[in-house]
Each structure stands twice: as C-alpha cells, then as structure tokens.
Amino acid sequence: MKKLKLILAVAFSSLLLAACGNLNGMLSGGSKSSSATTQLTGQANHGDYQSVIKNGRYLTSKSRGVNIQQNDNQFNLKSFENGLLDVSKKQFPTNKYIFQEGQYISTNEAYKWLGRKSKSNPQGLNPSGKDTKVPLYLQQLDEQDFLVQNGNSLKLKGMTVGLGINSVYYYTKEKYGSTYQMNLNDEKIKQIGKAMASQILKRLRSNSKLKNIPIVIALYKQAPDDSLVGGNFFAYSSNNGSNINSWNSINEKNYVFPIQSGSKGPNNNDQSEFTNFKNDVQSFFPNLNGVTAQAHYVDGSLSGMHISITTQFYSQTEITSFTQYLKTAAQKYLPKNIPIDISVNSSEGTESFLSRSSSSNSFTYHVFNSY
Amino acid sequence: MKKLKLILAVAFSSLLLAACGNLNGMLSGGSKSSSATTQLTGQANHGDYQSVIKNGRYLTSKSRGVNIQQNDNQFNLKSFENGLLDVSKKQFPTNKYIFQEGQYISTNEAYKWLGRKSKSNPQGLNPSGKDTKVPLYLQQLDEQDFLVQNGNSLKLKGMTVGLGINSVYYYTKEKYGSTYQMNLNDEKIKQIGKAMASQILKRLRSNSKLKNIPIVIALYKQAPDDSLVGGNFFAYSSNNGSNINSWNSINEKNYVFPIQSGSKGPNNNDQSEFTNFKNDVQSFFPNLNGVTAQAHYVDGSLSGMHISITTQFYSQTEITSFTQYLKTAAQKYLPKNIPIDISVNSSEGTESFLSRSSSSNSFTYHVFNSY
Structure with a gap:
C-alpha cells in the first residue's frame, strides 16, 4: 500500500x-x-x-x-x-x-x-x-x-x-x-x-x-x-x-504543453498554436513564472484544454489588464471549437480565470477581488 | 518601516x-x-x-x-x-x-x-x-x-x-x-x-x-x-x-460576516440573511471548515459581497453537486440586486466559484477541473 x-x-x-x-x-x-x-x-x-x-x-x-x-x-x-x-x-x-x-x-x-x-x-x-x-x-x-x-x-x-x-x-x-x-x-x-x-x-x-x-x-x-x-x-x-x-x-490521451524536449507530442499544429500563445503572453508580462496546459485528446483530436499561468504577485489593476489581454490573445492564437479555460494563479491563490465553451466564440472572465 | x-x-x-x-x-x-x-x-x-x-x-x-x-x-x-x-x-x-x-x-x-x-x-x-x-x-x-x-x-x-x-x-x-x-x-x-x-x-x-x-x-x-x-x-x-x-x-465601510460576538454589525437584516445561507449550506456538507463574507457598505447600504467557503478535499462530483446546491441556496437566502461572488476553496486551491452581477437574477458558476 x-x-x-x-x-x-x-x-x-x-x-x-x-x-x-x-x-x-x-x-x-x-x-x-x-x-x-x-x-x-x-x-x-x-x-x-x-x-x-x-x-x-x-x-x-x-x-x-x-x-x-x-x-x-x-x-x-x-x-x-x-x-x-x-x-x-x-x-x-x-x-x-x-x-x-x-x-x-x-x-x-x-x-x-x-x-x-x-x-x-x-x-x-x-x-x-x-x-x-x-x-x-x-x-x-x-x-x-x-x-x-x-x-x-x-x-x-x-x-x-x-x-x-x-x-x-x-x-x-x-x-x-x-x-x-x-x-x-x-x-x-x-x-x-x-x-x-x-x-x-x-x-x-x-x-x-x-x-x-x-x-x-x-x-x-x-x-x-x-x-x-x-x-x-x-x-x-x-x-x-x-x-x-x-x-x-x-481512445483518449492527455498531454502537458509545452511538450518536453525528447518526448513525442500529439500534433505539431496544436503545439505551435499553444507556443505562439505562450510566447505572446510572456512577452506582455515578462516575469510570468510559467504557462502550461493540460491538453485532452479524443480519437486523436484535441478536445479541450486547461491552461494554467503562474504569476508573481501583481497589483489588482495589473491582473485586470493582464486578464483582458489574455482574452484577446487566447482568441487570436488558441484552437477554436473546443472548451478552454485559463487560470491565473499567484502565491496568494487564483487571481483570475477565463473560460470558453466549445459552442461559444468568446471568452468570459472573472477577476478575483477583495474589499 | x-x-x-x-x-x-x-x-x-x-x-x-x-x-x-x-x-x-x-x-x-x-x-x-x-x-x-x-x-x-x-x-x-x-x-x-x-x-x-x-x-x-x-x-x-x-x-x-x-x-x-x-x-x-x-x-x-x-x-x-x-x-x-x-x-x-x-x-x-x-x-x-x-x-x-x-x-x-x-x-x-x-x-x-x-x-x-x-x-x-x-x-x-x-x-x-x-x-x-x-x-x-x-x-x-x-x-x-x-x-x-x-x-x-x-x-x-x-x-x-x-x-x-x-x-x-x-x-x-x-x-x-x-x-x-x-x-x-x-x-x-x-x-x-x-x-x-x-x-x-x-x-x-x-x-x-x-x-x-x-x-x-x-x-x-x-x-x-x-x-x-x-x-x-x-x-x-x-x-x-x-x-x-x-x-x-x-461613506464606505467593510465588514466580515459572521460579525464577531461583541462587535457591532452594520445591519441585522443583512447579517441574518447571511447566517441563514451559512447554516443551510453547512448542514448540506456538514464538515465545511468555514463560511465567511466580506461585506461592502456604501452610504449605509450593502453594496457587494465576496463569500469564501473552505472545504476539506472532496471528490470532483461532490464539488459539482455542492456548487449546484450553492447556486440554489445563494439565490434563496442572499440579498438581491448587489454583486456577489462565492469561492469554494480547499487546500488544493480554488475548487469552484459562482458569481452574480447586480443586474442579473441568477448565479453563473464554474467548477475547476483537471484532465
């Protein structure tokens, strides 16, 4: 045991x-x-x-x-x-x-x-x-x-x-x-x-x-x-x-993006879309600690992603701006017609999150707040 | 310093x-x-x-x-x-x-x-x-x-x-x-x-x-x-x-609900609505660690709440059921016409969250998931 x-x-x-x-x-x-x-x-x-x-x-x-x-x-x-x-x-x-x-x-x-x-x-x-x-x-x-x-x-x-x-x-x-x-x-x-x-x-x-x-x-x-x-x-x-x-x-498989060097990935196109998203976002806020995704494949096709972004501690206004930016970047780079959610986490917990269902065209978001 | x-x-x-x-x-x-x-x-x-x-x-x-x-x-x-x-x-x-x-x-x-x-x-x-x-x-x-x-x-x-x-x-x-x-x-x-x-x-x-x-x-x-x-x-x-x-x-003030005994609260009605919600939810899942709220008052009126619920670690299906139940209970007990959000947190992080804007009648929710 x-x-x-x-x-x-x-x-x-x-x-x-x-x-x-x-x-x-x-x-x-x-x-x-x-x-x-x-x-x-x-x-x-x-x-x-x-x-x-x-x-x-x-x-x-x-x-x-x-x-x-x-x-x-x-x-x-x-x-x-x-x-x-x-x-x-x-x-x-x-x-x-x-x-x-x-x-x-x-x-x-x-x-x-x-x-x-x-x-x-x-x-x-x-x-x-x-x-x-x-x-x-x-x-x-x-x-x-x-x-x-x-x-x-x-x-x-x-x-x-x-x-x-x-x-x-x-x-x-x-x-x-x-x-x-x-x-x-x-x-x-x-x-x-x-x-x-x-x-x-x-x-x-x-x-x-x-x-x-x-x-x-x-x-x-x-x-x-x-x-x-x-x-x-x-x-x-x-x-x-x-x-x-x-x-x-x-026939289901899960992968973590970015794929580790030396490992075989599921699909080059999906991987490069994610990489473009990651690069764009990391240049926006250069000191992000990590941008990773869990990618779920059914019958060989990408069918959903959970993306996790780890930040250092930013001000509330920075988190809001960053989240707005993520909404635009996710729309631009990430694959269409599958459910995707993105969590922005710091040492304080979840700072914001975005999600889009498979049938929806745009991401909705929520920034966690405190009085 | x-x-x-x-x-x-x-x-x-x-x-x-x-x-x-x-x-x-x-x-x-x-x-x-x-x-x-x-x-x-x-x-x-x-x-x-x-x-x-x-x-x-x-x-x-x-x-x-x-x-x-x-x-x-x-x-x-x-x-x-x-x-x-x-x-x-x-x-x-x-x-x-x-x-x-x-x-x-x-x-x-x-x-x-x-x-x-x-x-x-x-x-x-x-x-x-x-x-x-x-x-x-x-x-x-x-x-x-x-x-x-x-x-x-x-x-x-x-x-x-x-x-x-x-x-x-x-x-x-x-x-x-x-x-x-x-x-x-x-x-x-x-x-x-x-x-x-x-x-x-x-x-x-x-x-x-x-x-x-x-x-x-x-x-x-x-x-x-x-x-x-x-x-x-x-x-x-x-x-x-x-x-x-x-x-x-x-004229703004913030309070934590439940009000500590001995402290003066802002409004008995608001407090008892929150208490009813808390009691209902805690009897649903008896081993919740805590249900608290940050309540924001403007000119003496409640104008928003951030509710935080701490759970022990539950299964994904339990979290989903609990979140559905929260949606119904929040609707039933909590004050109308103000923005409210509710986070469900465990030692693993945020498990789910619900929110309602001041103009909306019902809560939307998201359960955080993993592949």
Missing part, C-alpha cells in the same frame, strides 16, 4: 460522512418508503447531473475516502473521477438520470478489494506475493449510481464502476528506503483490468439490489507519479448479466 | 519591471512622437478600463513594488488598489479614458515620501521623531494615470493619487522584540491625510507634465493587521490648481 501524503484527517472525515449517509437509510433500491425528505441539488447546467440530498445532507461516497490514500498523484484522482463521469454520461444521459455518489461498495469492501489476495484477505483483487516482486495493479476504484425519479421516490437504474490500473508500480525494499519502479505494459494492464472487471461484476450481482440494473465497468490507466496530467480511460463494458459481454475501446 | 513579510524577490522584480517600463520611454505627456508601437489591452468589459501596452509589454507601475513591502495585511493592499480605481471611475469614465499604471511618481520618490522627514530625507511625509514615540501615518501610496486617445497617440488627461493612512501604528522597542500598537483616531487620520495631500499636490504640480491636468487625491484608512477585510476610502478631492479646493467625503 502507498504511504499517505494527504492528512489522514481528511480521509477519516470522509469515512465518517459516509457513515452518516448510511444512517439516513438507502434512498433507492429499497421498496419501503421512508419519511426522510429527499431533494435534488438543483437544475442541471452545462450538461451536469442533478444529485441527491437526503434530509438536507448530501449523500457522500462510501468508497471515496479510500481513493484519497491510494493516489500519490492528485491528477490521477481528479482525472479518474471526471473521466468516469464522462463514461457514465454516454450510458446514462444527464437529462434523464440523477447522480448519486456510490452507496453499494462499502468503505471496508473497497479497502479489501484494493489489497493483495491473502488468507486474511480472500477478497483482495491484487495478486498475492511480495511487494518487491509482484506489482500492485489495482490502485483505485470508484462507484457512481444513477437513479430515475418515479413519482415521489428515486429508483436505482444504473451503476458505473471505474478501476484505476497502474502503469508504473512503485515500491520500496525497506521502510523509508529508496523508491523503485516497475513499468507495466499496456497489454498487461488491459488483461489484468478485464480479469478484475469480471470478478467485480459477479460480486456486485450477488447483491439483490444490483441484480437487474445495467452495470458499466470502465478501465483507467494511471499516469506515473511525476506526471502533470492524469491518466486515461481505455475501455468500458456495459452489462446486464453476470458475465462481461464485450469491451468498447476508448 | 515595517518588516518584509513577502519574499523580497517579488518586490525586487516589480522594481525591475518598473525600470523596464522606463526604458521604453514615456508613452504620453511628452510632445515628441516615438516609433514604439502602442496597443490597448482590448475591449473593456464589466466597466473595466482598457490599458496600455507599449512595444508588446504592459507598462507596470513605478511605485507599486514599494507598497508590497509596506503592508503586513494583504487585504489592505487589494482593497486600496480596488477602492482607488472606484474613486477614479467617478472622475474618469471607463468609456472615455484609458488606464495606465502610475508612471510619474518614481520608485525612489515613493520610498522617500513614505519615510520619516529627516536631514537625510527632507521629502519624508511622515513626521520626524523616534519610532517608539511618534507614529508613522502614511503607510502606502498609489498613482493611477488616465489617458485619452488623440489620433494615433495617447495624451495624459488626469491622475489619481491614493494615500493609505494607518488607523493602528505598530512598532517594536527593540529589533525582533514584541510588537506594540498605538491607535490613531479618525479626526487625526483625516487631519494628517489632508495635510499630506496638500504637500503631494504641490510636488506633482512642479512636474511640467502634470501642470494642467486634473489631479484627484483620495484618502484611505488602513485596516488593522489582524483584519480579514481591508480598510476604506473616506475622502477625495479633485483639483485643477496647486491648492486643494475642497474635500468630498466617501
């Missing part, structure tokens, strides 16, 4: 919250009606799901606290959660289904499944063996539930489960010793992920509440710990029975 | 930048035309000024680096810069004037003016005397220039100068010793500020480039170092000659 980098308190409070959610009783899947009040979070926007509030409290995920501990690279965590939601949206449209954080795989089960198989942990999905010899493949898992409104109640009508498989396995030979790494090839990742998916599907079907709903399982390849962008989903399967039907492949 | 709390490198690079600006030559106020290209930052938005780019570089402020060192409370810095811009907007409308960072009070002058008057520093605006006996009143100053387009060139047509006067003077009796404080009353702050304004106006008029433009001087009362909101402007004067004509008072 990986060492904790985040404060334990965070994980613990997540677990506590999950327990609270449990006390309120299961919102859906059960036949008895409870006197608990159920609300939704409000009108969906930007293609987001509405989600469930029970007795005024948000139903938090049961297995989430576990994932925080499993990921030394926070980019894998966010990327995994967002990517899984994208897979779900293919299967469960946001205008029909209501999202609920995973309520069926318990915290305890999540811990066991992520462990090595052993006498004391027969449920472990990772292979038995020594940490120095046999890699841990499964690094994180997440469950998402999808409900449909039926009169005054909500009924479980679908589930998506994501499995995050390592592309690099990190281990130490002794406590606090040096970290070694084992690279895992794509074929192995695919094979292992599919085998685990079969086992998980069978386990979920053994819960009577999950017998007759569609269950989607999606496989994610974790990025290395030193990556500045998360990994990517590469396959998913939608199932009605207890055996995996078939797999659909997902 | 106050000790530096910000890394010196920041201040130094600001000074360097200011020097760079100087090399490009003065953009306006001079009669000779230069071959340097001048651009503007782009279409003004939200009532912001356009500002000046010279040879592809933003003209940074000459005196700005000094202010960073003078303020132990960063809220005073932002609040002072923003407030001064609001004063300027009364005098120099954003659709007619172009904003330029102060180019006429040099870094060196700013240092001298902010110092104590002495044999070696006859220009010092703070009174001579021992640091343990005689308070420093003037804590920061800022210059803003306003230009008008005239064919292909820009001409200086106005200036605003802000003076930040301490409400509490902090001093130590020995190096690294305990900090003592002296409270300065409003009458004294007003009297000192007005006297300094007279001197500054005369000094500026002695520069031939500043002889015939309107010069606005505005007085700001600094908040104490432990305040979670900045101070406020209390008077301004618009002048054509070398003597102050008359003063207009500004």
Whole structure:
C-alpha cells in the first residue's frame, strides 16, 4: 500500500460522512418508503447531473475516502473521477438520470478489494506475493449510481464502476528506503483490468439490489507519479448479466504543453498554436513564472484544454489588464471549437480565470477581488 | 518601516519591471512622437478600463513594488488598489479614458515620501521623531494615470493619487522584540491625510507634465493587521490648481460576516440573511471548515459581497453537486440586486466559484477541473 501524503484527517472525515449517509437509510433500491425528505441539488447546467440530498445532507461516497490514500498523484484522482463521469454520461444521459455518489461498495469492501489476495484477505483483487516482486495493479476504484425519479421516490437504474490500473508500480525494499519502479505494459494492464472487471461484476450481482440494473465497468490507466496530467480511460463494458459481454475501446490521451524536449507530442499544429500563445503572453508580462496546459485528446483530436499561468504577485489593476489581454490573445492564437479555460494563479491563490465553451466564440472572465 | 513579510524577490522584480517600463520611454505627456508601437489591452468589459501596452509589454507601475513591502495585511493592499480605481471611475469614465499604471511618481520618490522627514530625507511625509514615540501615518501610496486617445497617440488627461493612512501604528522597542500598537483616531487620520495631500499636490504640480491636468487625491484608512477585510476610502478631492479646493467625503465601510460576538454589525437584516445561507449550506456538507463574507457598505447600504467557503478535499462530483446546491441556496437566502461572488476553496486551491452581477437574477458558476 502507498504511504499517505494527504492528512489522514481528511480521509477519516470522509469515512465518517459516509457513515452518516448510511444512517439516513438507502434512498433507492429499497421498496419501503421512508419519511426522510429527499431533494435534488438543483437544475442541471452545462450538461451536469442533478444529485441527491437526503434530509438536507448530501449523500457522500462510501468508497471515496479510500481513493484519497491510494493516489500519490492528485491528477490521477481528479482525472479518474471526471473521466468516469464522462463514461457514465454516454450510458446514462444527464437529462434523464440523477447522480448519486456510490452507496453499494462499502468503505471496508473497497479497502479489501484494493489489497493483495491473502488468507486474511480472500477478497483482495491484487495478486498475492511480495511487494518487491509482484506489482500492485489495482490502485483505485470508484462507484457512481444513477437513479430515475418515479413519482415521489428515486429508483436505482444504473451503476458505473471505474478501476484505476497502474502503469508504473512503485515500491520500496525497506521502510523509508529508496523508491523503485516497475513499468507495466499496456497489454498487461488491459488483461489484468478485464480479469478484475469480471470478478467485480459477479460480486456486485450477488447483491439483490444490483441484480437487474445495467452495470458499466470502465478501465483507467494511471499516469506515473511525476506526471502533470492524469491518466486515461481505455475501455468500458456495459452489462446486464453476470458475465462481461464485450469491451468498447476508448481512445483518449492527455498531454502537458509545452511538450518536453525528447518526448513525442500529439500534433505539431496544436503545439505551435499553444507556443505562439505562450510566447505572446510572456512577452506582455515578462516575469510570468510559467504557462502550461493540460491538453485532452479524443480519437486523436484535441478536445479541450486547461491552461494554467503562474504569476508573481501583481497589483489588482495589473491582473485586470493582464486578464483582458489574455482574452484577446487566447482568441487570436488558441484552437477554436473546443472548451478552454485559463487560470491565473499567484502565491496568494487564483487571481483570475477565463473560460470558453466549445459552442461559444468568446471568452468570459472573472477577476478575483477583495474589499 | 515595517518588516518584509513577502519574499523580497517579488518586490525586487516589480522594481525591475518598473525600470523596464522606463526604458521604453514615456508613452504620453511628452510632445515628441516615438516609433514604439502602442496597443490597448482590448475591449473593456464589466466597466473595466482598457490599458496600455507599449512595444508588446504592459507598462507596470513605478511605485507599486514599494507598497508590497509596506503592508503586513494583504487585504489592505487589494482593497486600496480596488477602492482607488472606484474613486477614479467617478472622475474618469471607463468609456472615455484609458488606464495606465502610475508612471510619474518614481520608485525612489515613493520610498522617500513614505519615510520619516529627516536631514537625510527632507521629502519624508511622515513626521520626524523616534519610532517608539511618534507614529508613522502614511503607510502606502498609489498613482493611477488616465489617458485619452488623440489620433494615433495617447495624451495624459488626469491622475489619481491614493494615500493609505494607518488607523493602528505598530512598532517594536527593540529589533525582533514584541510588537506594540498605538491607535490613531479618525479626526487625526483625516487631519494628517489632508495635510499630506496638500504637500503631494504641490510636488506633482512642479512636474511640467502634470501642470494642467486634473489631479484627484483620495484618502484611505488602513485596516488593522489582524483584519480579514481591508480598510476604506473616506475622502477625495479633485483639483485643477496647486491648492486643494475642497474635500468630498466617501461613506464606505467593510465588514466580515459572521460579525464577531461583541462587535457591532452594520445591519441585522443583512447579517441574518447571511447566517441563514451559512447554516443551510453547512448542514448540506456538514464538515465545511468555514463560511465567511466580506461585506461592502456604501452610504449605509450593502453594496457587494465576496463569500469564501473552505472545504476539506472532496471528490470532483461532490464539488459539482455542492456548487449546484450553492447556486440554489445563494439565490434563496442572499440579498438581491448587489454583486456577489462565492469561492469554494480547499487546500488544493480554488475548487469552484459562482458569481452574480447586480443586474442579473441568477448565479453563473464554474467548477475547476483537471484532465
């Protein structure tokens, strides 16, 4: 198991919250009606799901606290959660289904499944063996539930489960010793992920509440710990029975711009558009600390960018002027017809940000302010 | 002089930048035309000024680096810069004037003016005397220039100068010793500020480039170092000659909600609306670390709020749901017809934010994301 980098308190409070959610009783899947009040979070926007509030409290995920501990690279965590939601949206449209954080795989089960198989942990999905010899493949898992409104109640009508498989396995030979790494090839990742998916599907079907709903399982390849962008989903399967039907492949990749010298980039044209933008902006405010982008590719085409600009501390008027200038420069240099956002950050936090949706022609911006 | 709390490198690079600006030559106020290209930052938005780019570089402020060192409370810095811009907007409308960072009070002058008057520093605006006996009143100053387009060139047509006067003077009796404080009353702050304004106006008029433009001087009362909101402007004067004509008072105040017990709040109704919002939101996600607001009052009426919510680290789906919920709750509980923004922050940075302008009925939001 990986060492904790985040404060334990965070994980613990997540677990506590999950327990609270449990006390309120299961919102859906059960036949008895409870006197608990159920609300939704409000009108969906930007293609987001509405989600469930029970007795005024948000139903938090049961297995989430576990994932925080499993990921030394926070980019894998966010990327995994967002990517899984994208897979779900293919299967469960946001205008029909209501999202609920995973309520069926318990915290305890999540811990066991992520462990090595052993006498004391027969449920472990990772292979038995020594940490120095046999890699841990499964690094994180997440469950998402999808409900449909039926009169005054909500009924479980679908589930998506994501499995995050390592592309690099990190281990130490002794406590606090040096970290070694084992690279895992794509074929192995695919094979292992599919085998685990079969086992998980069978386990979920053994819960009577999950017998007759569609269950989607999606496989994610974790990025290395030193990556500045998360990994990517590469396959998913939608199932009605207890055996995996078939797999659909997902062709997505993430890159960090500028591409490091020596590394192969996705597309010279996209890269040079970004470079032109970066050069223009850096000459405008010569002492910017960095201009980088996370670029997301679907089926080989650029489909979105998150740009991050780090500044030293400027005056409020400088930040405003800089943001106005960014709006013009982004319009001029950056690719059209994809969603892009740009954050301007200093040591004080986020100073301003701009965004443009794929359907919009111009960027909107906000400068963070203080009285 | 106050000790530096910000890394010196920041201040130094600001000074360097200011020097760079100087090399490009003065953009306006001079009669000779230069071959340097001048651009503007782009279409003004939200009532912001356009500002000046010279040879592809933003003209940074000459005196700005000094202010960073003078303020132990960063809220005073932002609040002072923003407030001064609001004063300027009364005098120099954003659709007619172009904003330029102060180019006429040099870094060196700013240092001298902010110092104590002495044999070696006859220009010092703070009174001579021992640091343990005689308070420093003037804590920061800022210059803003306003230009008008005239064919292909820009001409200086106005200036605003802000003076930040301490409400509490902090001093130590020995190096690294305990900090003592002296409270300065409003009458004294007003009297000192007005006297300094007279001197500054005369000094500026002695520069031939500043002889015939309107010069606005505005007085700001600094908040104490432990305040979670900045101070406020209390008077301004618009002048054509070398003597102050008359003063207009500004009735603005900033508060932090919730009001600390024992302190007097501005308006019970506003406070209870905020409290209802806070309670509703905190019961939704019970382990929020804090919900606070900066509330800005003009002539006794609430005129804007910046709300800050601190969360522990949640999953991306939780942040999205929480943000949707905030949109509904903010609509329901918070005062109408004033600009409000809400930032959701974790130890990872800003997770999401919502904003509503005074003329709009609903909040827009953005959830910060990662691939």
